[in-house]
Each structure stands twice: as C-alpha cells, then as structure tokens.
Amino acid sequence: MRIRLDINNKAHRQRIKYVVGDFVMSNLAWFTYNIVRYQMGNVAGYGDLGTYLTSKMVVLGQIFFPLMMMVTYAFSGYYNNVCRKSRVQELFTTAASAGINTLLIFFLALINDVIGVRGSDYEMIFILWALLFGFVYFVRAIITNVASNQIRKRQWTFPTLVIGSGSAAVAFYNNQNAMRNSTGYDIKGFVNIPGENPVKGTELPHYDLDDIEEVCQKEGIWELIVVPTRNDTEQTMNAINRLFGLGLPIMISPDRFNMLQSQVRLSDFYGEPLVNISRSSLSDSGKNIKRAIDIVAAIIAIIVLLPFYAIVACIIKCTSPGPAFYLQERIGLHNKPFSIIKFRSMVQNAEASGMPQLSSDDDPRITPFGRFMRKYRIDELPQFWNVLKGDMSIVGPRPERKHYIDQIIKRVPAYALLHQVRPGITSMGMVKFGYAKNVDEMVERVKYDLMYLDNMSLLNDLKILIYTIKIVFTGRGM
Helix, strand or coil, rough: CCHHHHHHHHHHHHHHHHHHHHHHHHHHHHHHHHHHHHHHHCCHHHHHHHHHHHHHHHHCCCCCCCCHHHHHHCCCCCCCCCCCCCCCHHHEEEEEEHHHHHHHHHHHHHHCCCCCHHHHHHHHHHHHHEEEEEEEEEEHHHHHHHHHHHHHHCCEEEEEEEEEHHHHHHHHHHHHCCCCCCCCCCEEEECCCCCCCCCCCCCCCCEEHHHHHHHHHHCCCCEEECCCCCCHHHHHHHHHHHHHHCCCCCCCCCCHHHCCCCCCCCCCCCCCEEEECCCCCCCCHHHHHHHHHHHHHHHHHHHHHHHHHHHHHHHHHHHHCCCCEEEEEEECCCCEEEEEEEECEECCCCCCCCCCCCCCCCCCCCCCCHHHHHHCCHHHHHHHHHHHHHHCCCEEECCCCCHHHHHHHCCCHHHHHHHHHHEEEEEEHHHHCCCCHHHHHHHHHHHHHHHHHHHCCHHHHHHHHHHHHHHHHCCCCC
C-alpha cells in the first residue's frame, strides 16, 4: 500500500507541475500579446507602453484570462492522466486548447479592436494563438519529456499484475523484461484465470482471482494486464467483470481484444500495444464536459421539478400504502453497487419472496398510478439525485441488478464492458427497446447498450435525449 501512496504522490506532483506550468505560461503569453498588440499599433489612447500595461483594462485581463484558460485546459482532459502522456496527443490537445482560448478572448475582449483590415486582424488572431500554444506547449513538452525518460530508465515504474498464468502470460512478462527501454510496467505476479494451466517455475508469485483485491492493496497495484492463454471468452470476461470493481486500468492485447466485440483503442505504441478496456471511447475532454453537463442539468432538474416531485409523492401516498420513493441496489461504474431511487410504482413489498422479479405489462403488482408513471417514465425522475451524486449519468447504459447481470454475462460476456461508464437514466437500449420483461429481452437490449459504448459521443447523447423526450410525451414508456 505504501508503494501505491508513493506513486499517487508522484502523480499528484506531476499534475501540479502541469497546472503551475500552464498558469505561468498562460500569464506570460497574454502579457507578451499585450506588448505585441501595443507595438503593432492596435491600441490607442495611451502615452506609452508602461501606461498601457498598467491600465485597469489590461490588469483585469491579466487576472481574468489566464484563469479562463485554466478552465479550458481542465475541460480538455489534459490533467486527467498525467503519468504516461502521448506526445502527439499532447501536441494536438495544446493546439486545440489554444484555439478555443483564442476565440474566447477574441469575442470577449478583442472584437471591438479590429481595425477593418482583414489581413491585419487575422495576423493578430494568429499571433495570439501562436503565443498561447508556443508558451504553454514548451513547458508541457519539457515536463512530459522528463517523465518519459524516467519511465524508460525504470526510475518511475507502476506496480502491475498480469491476469493470466499460462504460457502467454509468462511470454509477455519475459518480453517486458527483455526490452531495453521500459514501458513502466513493474510486474509483481500472475493471477490465475479459472480453467488455465499455470506455468510453474517462474520467480514471480501466482495468486488466485479470489484474492486479487487483497493483493492489489498489499502490492500497491497500479494497473492490470489481461493475458489469457486459452481462447475462453466466458471465463476471461467473468474475470474482467471482477476486475472492474477494483477501479484500476485494465489492459489487454489487441489480438485477444477482438473477442470482446468492441472497437480497439490503443494506449501505447512502444513495446507490445495494449488496449485499455477500463476506459470508454469518449475522449477525456468529452468525459469532463459530459460530467459537467450532468451536474448542471441535475441541479436545474431537481430545482425545477421539486414541486412536481411533491405532487407525485402525495398522489402515491394517497393511492397506495407505503413510501413514495423506492430504493433498489444496482451495479454501476467499476462494478460498484449503489442505491437507485425511483418513485414507487408497485405495491409495497412487491418482492416479498426475496427473489428479484421483472415486471410485465399485466403485472398485478403495479399500482394504477404506477402504470401511468411508467407509461410516461415519471418513476425515473428522482434519479437526477443519483446523477448529482455521481452514481449515474443522464445518458448511459441502464443499470441492472447483480442477479440478472450474472445471467446476462453467461450469454453476452461483453456485457462486463458496460461497467467502464456510469449507467444512465435513459439509454440507447431504453430508446430502441424499452423495458425488458425477461432475461431474453434484457440480452436483446444489451446489444444496443454495447453499440452505445462503442459510439459514445456528446452528439449521440443529445440524440438519445431527444428520442427519450419524444417517448415521454407520447406515452410510449411501457
């Protein structure tokens, strides 16, 4: 555990380096731009450069705009993962952030300063972009280069477990040790996948899958690499499903990844390329924007719907005995259980036997008002609270109970991949298929959720929301 704390601290220091570097360079870039702007004659009414730079407008801009730039950098996802950065991705992310900041500054502060000569105006915009990009990228590249050299020289390593103990896992371990430049994996041992024949005689310990949580804590494990020898999709996916609950990056080689029925997202090109299956196809910037939209939308929805919540709760209390709200355990991000909150649409103690039961159109447990709520999806509205807490997103695969997940994974092993994202109030499966009345229909609906996972984007989220609103207002919820 001490090892993991040390690496976490080092990663935290690395993030601070990037944040401080960005802030200092953004300030210098904006200050330099103001000097260039004055020297090129694009400002008037000031006696000399010193008077201009100490003017109220420039001083306020020197405070406000660098802070605004930092918000853009944060939303770009640049600070999400700071340990292993792609040089190419860093280049494009910095260029894009500089472009966004340039446009924001232009429309907020510079649009009234255009002199009407298109070439000169374009020149000033390009100079601003070049300064923002050049200053910030210069420091970022230095910090990234130092970290990359430390990783290559094995001065900075990440404790790793190989999930698999057969010949393929041992071959992967030997290949990593034989590389002249390290990729950062400090392999601490092998984890046996049920059904595999472990290779004996290796110097590293072998662990059982049941003990993996304890091992990860003891060894301070940072990453997991899945290297199965047998082409047993069900056993491999069962193992992967248990790994999601650890909240660690899960990597797998591309030649074994095609059995998971998903798009390939390579994480590294040096050494053996690996696919990160614990990370969705949505970019880091997309994830940040999606979460920000979720929080803002959830706050607005809860405030606006509060009177409606009270009315619905009163009707439920008046039409059937029992509480207005209903809590039920579901499985969410990283295979973690959480309590989903809904308006109660069934009679109290609808599952008195203790066994989970799916509902059907003519289910006698559904109350008359509950049937109306389900038709218009009103029973789902309290889940904005789950969104605000971080258990759910507005759009994402629908969360299921463990009882049904275990059955689905036996038939669709790739279902385990859905736990790499937050579940949603609405989903492609709910829009295209609707409520499932049995496990067969749940399996059918999973295909749409897996399709969503491979095509995650903010645009697709918007489309799903539009279709959901249409379903709600036309009463096609059941």
